[in-house]
Amino acid sequence: KNTKMTKKNLPPGPPRLPIIGNLHQLGSKPHRSMFILSEKYGSLMSLKFGNVSTVVASTPETVKDVLKTFDVDCCSRPYMTYAARLSYNRNDLAYSPYSKYWRELRKLTVTELYTPKRVKSFGHLREQEVASLVDFIKQSASLKKQVNINLKLLKLSASVICRLGFGISLEGSKLESSYEEVIQGIMEVAGSFAAADCFAVVGGLIDRLTGLHSKCEKVFKAMDLFFDEAIKHHLENESIKDDIIHLLLKMERGEIGLGEFQLTRNHTKGILLNILAAGIDTSAQTATWVMTHLIANPRVMNKVQAEVREVIKNKDDITEEDIDKLEYLKMVIKETFRINPLVPLLVPREALKDIKIAGYDIPKKTWIHVNIWAIHRNPNVWKDPEVFIPERFMDNEIDYKGLNFELLPFGSGRRMCPGMGMGMSLVHLTLVNLIYRFDWKLPKGMSAKDVDLEESYGLVCPKKVPLEIIPVITQWT
Numbered sequence: 001k002n003t004k005m006t007k008k009n010l011p012p013g014p015p016r017l018p019i020i021g022n023l024h025q026l027g028s029k030p031h032r033s034m035f036i037l038s039e040k041y042g043s044l045m046s047l048k049f050g051n052v053s054t055v056v057a058s059t060p061e062t063v064k065d066v067l068k069t070f071d072v073d074c075c076s077r078p079y080m081t082y083a084a085r086l087s088y089n090r091n092d093l094a095y096s097p098y099s100k101y102w103r104e105l106r107k108l109t110v111t112e113l114y115t116p117k118r119v120k121s122f123g124h125l126r127e128q129e130v131a132s133l134v135d136f137i138k139q140s141a142s143l144k145k146q147v148n149i150n151l152k153l154l155k156l157s158a159s160v161i162c163r164l165g166f167g168i169s170l171e172g173s174k175l176e177s178s179y180e181e182v183i184q185g186i187m188e189v190a191g192s193f194a195a196a197d198c199f200a201v202v203g204g205l206i207d208r209l210t211g212l213h214s215k216c217e218k219v220f221k222a223m224d225l226f227f228d229e230a231i232k233h234h235l236e237n238e239s240i241k242d243d244i245i246h247l248l249l250k251m252e253r254g255e256i257g258l259g260e261f262q263l264t265r266n267h268t269k270g271i272l273l274n275i276l277a278a279g280i281d282t283s284a285q286t287a288t289w290v291m292t293h294l295i296a297n298p299r300v301m302n303k304v305q306a307e308v309r310e311v312i313k314n315k316d317d318i319t320e321e322d323i324d325k326l327e328y329l330k331m332v333i334k335e336t337f338r339i340n341p342l343v344p345l346l347v348p349r350e351a352l353k354d355i356k357i358a359g360y361d362i363p364k365k366t367w368i369h370v371n372i373w374a375i376h377r378n379p380n381v382w383k384d385p386e387v388f389i390p391e392r393f394m395d396n397e398i399d400y401k402g403l404n405f406e407l408l409p410f411g412s413g414r415r416m417c418p419g420m421g422m423g424m425s426l427v428h429l430t431l432v433n434l435i436y437r438f439d440w441k442l443p444k445g446m447s448a449k450d451v452d453l454e455e456s457y458g459l460v461c462p463k464k465v466p467l468e469i470i471p472v473i474t475q476w477t
């Protein structure tokens with residue numbers, strides 16, 4: 001045989017089993033397992049999942065190499081069977097490979113879809129939805145009833161995104177009774193290490209046996225029906241002119257271009273998937289984690305409440321300018337992102353060509369996982385990383401906007417989250433209202449140290465056990 005073998009200097013990694021490679025080492029929380037493995041095998045580590053070669057970056061230095069120095073060579077996405085199905089064959093932004101189409105769509109996102117102008121112009125809508133959540137909480141408070149924060153914040157986020165993105169109300173829509181299941185299903189399916197991706201022929205069969213395939217189909221059907229409903233609503237009501245579907249339908253008709261691309265219905269639906277999936281769960285779960293850490297840390301809750309009440313001072317309408325003054329709340333949110341980054345492995349990337357990082361070879365097509373969980377919990381990066389201390393951000397310039405590789409809840413580089421402004425505007429408004437208007441108590445018999453802090457695993461890692469707390473009416477309610 002004439003094949004010339006050049007020995008590659010791959011990053012070190014744990015020994016592998018035949019066929020499955022390192023799949024057995026992922027456990028139920030792959031970000032945690034990879035963190036433990038990286039402590040032994042290094043900050044750039046090779047793993048093999050069936051046929052798939054992967055590399056995991058786990059420190060600020062190696063992650064900076066992937067997301068900044070070699071960003072252009074590492075910014076594609078691998079083909080993932082179920083993500084491809086959910087994104088109408090990668091016609092969306094998040095799962096599209098790096099390509100001219102992705103670049104055009106990303107430009108559209110920045111200039112039209114998730115712009116600060118759009119975020120601002122829908123302020124009234126966020127305020128209306130938050131006000132109706134506050135009303136609900138008031139009723140619960142007067143009955144001394146506990147509120148399931150996970151559920152209520154998911155509903156709030158779904159209501160805002162439905163009106164903002166799809167121009168229809170969640171209530172009465174095809175998603176009303178199933179949004180929770182659909183959104184959680186998308187996150188589970190999209191975050192799974194699917195057998196179909198790891199094993200060429202038998203993988204699909206394994207996923208049918210484990211139920212992953214049918215779960216994906218079920219979620220896809222419910223989501224597709226909802227998109228059809230929202231699009232039909234627009235086609236029948238030409239007066240709806242200011243939302244994202246209206247813009248996408250104009251592009252389908254060729255009235256506005258997307259570079260050389262002609263949008264089809266599948267492109268429209270792929271783009272809508274990103275808004276539905278990326279927009280709803282992320283904001284809701286972020287705000288839920290903040291409330292969880294506040295209730296688990298009464299000192300921090302008292303301090304942030306004092307700040308918010310001092311700044312808002314009995315004003316009824318809370319403005320962006322007020323929110324901007326809340327320095328301690330900003331620290332609480334950063335600390336929550338540090339200790340519970342919602343997307344702990346970001347979305348997997350793929351090397352576009354053979355590259356060398358930190359002296360190691362990364363062959364073309366290698367999957368690259370960026371383990372921000374490992375950075376955020378690394379004692380060499382953060383002192384006492386397991387403890388919730390917002391004050392660590394005092395006199396500290398580190399922010400979450402993609403420039404500091406010690407804190408990356410939105411990623412960084414070409415693939416960084418484009419919805420940060422949209423997500424955070426809802427997170428801020430929600431939290432300020434919950435903290436300002438109410439005091440919060442744990443159910444009888446529970447104390448702060450009993451608050452469960454375990455996360456569940458998917459593309460997004462929400463709190464596993466719902467946070468159920470009791471609102472108390474105050475003079476600010």
Ligand code: HEM
Pocket residue numbers: 093094095106114274275278279280282283286342343346347348409410411412414415416417418419420422423424427
């Ligand atoms: C607190 C809220 C949010 C968090 C923590 C968050 C986090 C993330 C993260 C970690 C990524 C992956 C970055 C990477 O792979 O390097 C991402 C990507 C993305 N996010 Fe967000 N996100 C949030 C809100 C939103 C919202 C509200 C939207 C849209 C309505 C959105 C749309 C997207 C899209 C489209 C991508 C894919 C970008 C691409 O691949 O080019 N996100 N987000």
